Amino acid sequence: xxxxxxxxxxxxxxxxxxxxxxxxxxxxxxxxxxxxxxxxxxxxxxxxxxxxxxxxxxxxxxxxxxxxxxxxxxxxxxxxxxxxxxxxxxxxxxxxxxxxxxxxx
Numbered sequence: 001x002x003x004x005x006x007x008x009x010x011x012x013x014x015x016x017x018x019x020x021x022x023x024x025x026x027x028x029x030x031x032x033x034x035x036x037x038x039x040x041x042x043x044x045x046x047x048x049x050x051x052x053x054x055x056x057x058x059x060x061x062x063x064x065x066x067x068x069x070x071x072x073x074x075x076x077x078x079x080x081x082x083x084x085x086x087x088x089x090x091x092x093x094x095x096x097x098x099x100x101x102x103x104x105x
Contacts, residue, residue: 016067
């Protein structure tokens with residue numbers, strides 16, 4: 001297998017490319033949930049009802065994040081690992097930082 005250059009790995013299509021329509025569909029659904037939250041607040045709905053919907057929206061966003069992370073690992077990181085050297089070390093570090101950011105939220 002030939003070694004991939006840094007530029008080739010960085011220019012590759014994103015890991016979610018094949019699932020782009022599904023990701024967009026999920027994000028549109030979440031957008032609807034956000035509009036629903038705005039409506040609940042506008043209508044002075046009960047706090048617990050609003051919090052329940054915030055929790056559901058948060059879980060939906062987390063599911064999208066996990067789908068994107070999985071795609072990144074399967075596609076982008078795997079290609080970088082094939083390239084080896086600094087390319088693979090940098091991509092693994094980048095993925096680890098992304099996981100760290102997700103865990104902080």
